[in-house]
Amino acid sequence: MSEALDDCGAGKATVMKRRRTYLSRESMSTIAIRLQGGSSENYHFGSQSEGTTTPGLVSDIDVLSSDDYANFMICWRDWKAGIINLLMLNDDITPPQQYLLQVIRKETPEPITSLCLDICVRKDSGQLL
Structure with a gap:
């Protein structure tokens, strides 16, 4: 099963890399908002950030913006x-x-x-x- 997931681009290493990437994107977008004087935070969730999509599925990016x-x-x-x-x-x-x-x-x-x-x-x- 692991080999099949690796072959289709959904192996453990890819999943972990995607998760780190989206955590970094969250941090960068929050920092950019704060630098512009805003107070909201962005959170990424769904198949892209969870690494549960495969190349070619053209999965959307789910973002939740929280403002106080x-x-x-x-x-x-x-x-x-x-x-x-x-x-x-x-x-x-x-x-x-x-x-x-x-x-x-x-x-x-x-x-x-x-x-x-x-x-x-x-x-x-x-x-x-």
Whole structure:
């Protein structure tokens, strides 16, 4: 099996080299963002970074960018002053892998009640999402 994987370009040495390459790419992109004054971080994942693709498959590169412009709260005690806070809500009609985000004030741990952003909507319960 090892010989077959080596022959198609998916042997252990190739997998480890790909993993090191993508870890280096993550670090370099984060450094470049920081040098430009940004605060986000990039993470590579999927078949390219895991080394589980073979030459010729034309596999895509999966990147997750994380920025700390907002605080995503699971519960009220996670609230942070001075930045955007979004409370993660899940109800009976929301799929288990998705959350509704309730907008919370920057100054106090209270929900925003006035429709101030075009991207927000009001739920039947009155919550601003």
